Amino acid sequence: MAKAILTLTLNGRPREDAVSHNVLLIDYLREIAHLTGTKMGCDGGECGACTVLVDDRPRLSCITLAHSVAGKRVETIEGGARDGRLSQLQRAFHERLGSQCGYCTPGMIMAAEGLLRRTPKPSTEEIRQGLSGNICRCTGYTKIIEAVRVAAGDAT
Amino acid sequence: MEFMPEFRVLRPASVEDAVAARRDDPDACLLAGGTDLVPNIRRGIVAPRTIVDVSEVAEMRDIRERDGEVRIGASVTLAELIEHPIIRQRFSVLVQAASEVAASSHRQVATVGGNLCLDTRCVYYNQSEWWRRSNDYCFKHQGEICHVAPKTVACFAAYSGDLAPAFIVLDGAVEVAGPDGNRVMPLPEMYRDDGRDHLRLGPGEMVVAVRVPAADSWHCGYVKARVRSAIDFPLAGVAAAVKLQAGSLAGLRVALTGTNAMPLLLQGTEDLVGAPLDDDAIDRLVALIPKQIQPMTSTVTPPGYRRRVVANMTRTLLRRLSAEARR
Ligand SMILES: Cc1cc2nc3c(=O)[nH]c(=O)nc-3n(C[C@H](O)[C@H](O)[C@H](O)COP(=O)(O)OP(=O)(O)OC[C@H]3O[C@@H](n4cnc5c(N)ncnc54)[C@H](O)[C@@H]3O)c2cc1C
Ligand code: FES
Ligand code: FES
Numbered sequence: 001m002a003k004a005i006l007t008l009t010l011n012g013r014p015r016e017d018a019v020s021h022n023v024l025l026i027d028y029l030r031e032i033a034h035l036t037g038t039k040m041g042c043d044g045g046e047c048g049a050c051t052v053l054v055d056d057r058p059r060l061s062c063i064t065l066a067h068s069v070a071g072k073r074v075e076t077i078e079g080g081a082r083d084g085r086l087s088q089l090q091r092a093f094h095e096r097l098g099s100q101c102g103y104c105t106p107g108m109i110m111a112a113e114g115l116l117r118r119t120p121k122p123s124t125e126e127i128r129q130g131l132s133g134n135i136c137r138c139t140g141y142t143k144i145i146e147a148v149r150v151a152a153g154d155a156t
Numbered sequence: 157m158e159f160m161p162e163f164r165v166l167r168p169a170s171v172e173d174a175v176a177a178r179r180d181d182p183d184a185c186l187l188a189g190g191t192d193l194v195p196n197i198r199r200g201i202v203a204p205r206t207i208v209d210v211s212e213v214a215e216m217r218d219i220r221e222r223d224g225e226v227r228i229g230a231s232v233t234l235a236e237l238i239e240h241p242i243i244r245q246r247f248s249v250l251v252q253a254a255s256e257v258a259a260s261s262h263r264q265v266a267t268v269g270g271n272l273c274l275d276t277r278c279v280y281y282n283q284s285e286w287w288r289r290s291n292d293y294c295f296k297h298q299g300e301i302c303h304v305a306p307k308t309v310a311c312f313a314a315y316s317g318d319l320a321p322a323f324i325v326l327d328g329a330v331e332v333a334g335p336d337g338n339r340v341m342p343l344p345e346m347y348r349d350d351g352r353d354h355l356r357l358g359p360g361e362m363v364v365a366v367r368v369p370a371a372d373s374w375h376c377g378y379v380k381a382r383v384r385s386a387i388d389f390p391l392a393g394v395a396a397a398v399k400l401q402a403g404s405l406a407g408l409r410v411a412l413t414g415t416n417a418m419p420l421l422l423q424g425t426e427d428l429v430g431a432p433l434d435d436d437a438i439d440r441l442v443a444l445i446p447k448q449i450q451p452m453t454s455t456v457t458p459p460g461y462r463r464r465v466v467a468n469m470t471r472t473l474l475r476r477l478s479a480e481a482r483r
Contacts, residue, residue: 002164021207022160024194044195046387051261057235058261063194065187067165068209111261132386133259 008069010035011079019066025059026050028066029076037077037106041135048134051107051114052076058114060133077106080113089113089151098147100138108134112148121152159198159285165207171215171333171364174208178360179335181206186362188231189265191258192274200285201297202275211267216364219243224370227331230269230363234319235260237268247368249376249395253322256378256393259386269363272320272330272343276313276351276417277389278304278454296352304452311351312452313417320347320419321395321411322378328368334361344411347418349450354417374399374407375477381465383457390414391457392466396473398433400481405429405437415449415466422448433478441474442467 003018010033017032029035029052038061041049045063052061053075080087086094089109099105108131115122115130122130127148136144149155165187168174178184185204187193188211196202210216216231219240226242234254237243243250257263257271280294280303293299296311304312320343328343336358343366346356357363376397382388392414399407408429410422424444431437451462 020162021165022163024160044198045191045262048259048261057264059265060191060261063190063198064265065165065190065194068190068211114261114264129386130260133261135387 004067006067006070008071009073011075021065021067023066025052025061025064025066025069025074029061029074035076035078039103039106041103041107046135047104047107048111048131049104049107051110051134053110053114056114056117058111058133075110075113077109080109087113089116089148092147092151093144096143096147096150098139098144104134104136104138108136108144112144112151115148116152121154122148124149159200161197161200161203163204163207165209167209168213171213171362174210174213174362175333175335175360177206177208178362182359184208186210186273188267188270189233189262190270191262191266192270196275196282199283199288201281201288210269210362211265216269224372226368228268228366228368230272230365231267234263234266234268234271238263247326247371247376249322249326249378249397250319250368253318253378253380253393253395256380256382256390257318268319268366271317272323272346272366273355273357273363274315274317276311276354277316278311278313278351279456280304280454281313304454311417312450312454313351314414314451314454315347315354315416315418316389316414317419318378318380318390318393318413321393321413322376323366323368324411324419324421325376325395325397325409326368326371326374327409328366330363331365331367332357332361333364334358338364340367344419344421349417349420351417351454371397375481377473377477377480379469379473381462381469391455392451392462392469394466394469394473396470396477398474398477398481400433400478403432403482405431405433408441410441410470412445412449412466414455415451415462420448433474433481438471438474438478442470445470 006019007016029038039049041047050062051058184206187207187209216229220227295302374397378395380393381391395411397409408425412420451459
């Protein structure tokens with residue numbers, strides 16, 4: 001299959017790769033860019049584990065073609081920590097036990113990050129809505145919602 | 157790597173280029189947000205060789221108002237629709253319906269056009285290749301029989317988009333572009349009750365925009381039944397629009413989704429015009445439903461439940477709109 005050049009900004013750095021038209025964004029991230037933080041959970045658009053940000057909005061990388069994000073800013077969980085310091089959301093998930101087995105966590109944090117960029121002080125209902133496409137089998141969600149509230153400076 | 161067939165993707169900059177691309181290759185498939193098409197490709201139920209991505213065609217990306225009529229481009233995302241001031245102020249039924257589609261992350265890319273042209277759904281169809289193979293496939297795709305109704309020669313996959321009923325009660329029309337030119341048709345005319353071929357779009361035709369007339373004197377709403385309160389498709393959904401004059405019905409439109417292979421504009425509601433919108437009228441309205449709908453075992457929730465829930469949702473919605481109209 002013919003490849004085409006895909007140009008994008010990945011976690012703040014511009015890059016270019018030769019990528020076939022039929023490659024999914026999740027496969028591009030994990031197998032071409034070697035960023036394996038983004039997880040594959042379900043078999044297509046149903047669980048949110050693969051959520052990344054594209055131009056600040058959450059996007060399910062398992063049902064997105066890599067070339068659909070050409071020229072855009074893509075952010076994954078690897079873009080969160082700076083110089084070894086966790087982002088506010090990452091720290092809140094860690095300290096509030098918003099993560100147990102951790103499989104849903106990268107997607108959950110990216111969806112929460114997208115929410116906080118759109119709505120910096122979300123109500124509990126807005127948090128529930130913003131994370132409604134992200135399924136967690138472990139935490140029961142209460143701790144996740146608490147973590148997002150803490151990161152938004154809305155709870156201590 | 158996940159299984160993906162080989163295809164090439166074209167990204168036309170205009171409607172004209174998109175139509176031309178498909179004229180050259182009639183089997184080319186349209187891609188907007190991809191939240192329906194890409195899972196279907198991954199399941200092997202669609203296998204395009206060429207994909208025409210219309211998600212960034214400028215003429216299909218905006219919401220405009222002229223003389224009270226609003227034109228919504230087909231590639232406007234559901235998140236943009238929900239956030240748009242004109243839609244929020246004047247067409248809250250669209251906000252209600254769009255807010256119930258899938259989950260928040262899907263709505264950031266899912267589009268209005270993709271929602272209206274959503275493929276029909278069935279438990280025997282929206283499955284992986286190996287799952288379908290173990291069942292000898294089905295009548296909708298690759299197989300001989302419809303597992304939902306084995307004695308028929310028909311497909312009962314259900315149309316399950318949330319926006320179509322809302323646009324239908326708003327009297328919406330679609331702008332269609334194709335190799336033979338452009339046309340505008342009332343939204344219900346775009347559908348037929350055939351799960352295998354539910355869109356009346358000719359070869360190479362595509363939806364460019366939806367037009368909605370001013371609805372300021374109407375009270376409209378949408379309610380949906382689903383297994384979980386996020387992510388899930390409607391088991392059934394009901395939209396209604398009512399107009400009252402001096403306490404009596406001056407207009408009434410009801411449309412359903414999830415019950416047939418197409419979104420259904422309920423017939424016979426004009427007989428209620430002139431009557432007061434009371435429990436008696438609502439009973440008469442609900443009595444119109446059973447003969448017109450045909451929910452089948454195309455979902456894991458039995459058809460009997462969907463019949464009951466449609467009746468109950470219609471009743472609840474009409475009472476709510478009646479109270480709102482009197483306020
Ligand atoms: C987990 C999950 C849950 C979902 N839940 C719901 C739900 O609750 N309610 C609901 O309504 N939908 C639901 N969906 C389906 C889908 O997300 C939405 O219907 C969405 O609006 C489809 O838009 P899209 O732009 O992503 O469509 P695409 O996938 O890009 O396209 C869908 C279909 O429409 C065709 N098409 C696209 N644009 C045009 C056009 N301009 N003219 C003609 N044909 C066109 C495509 O060829 C394709 O066949 C769900 C999907 C998933 C994965
Ligand atoms: S892996 Fe993408 S939604 Fe589940
Ligand atoms: S922490 Fe295990 S799935 Fe969420």
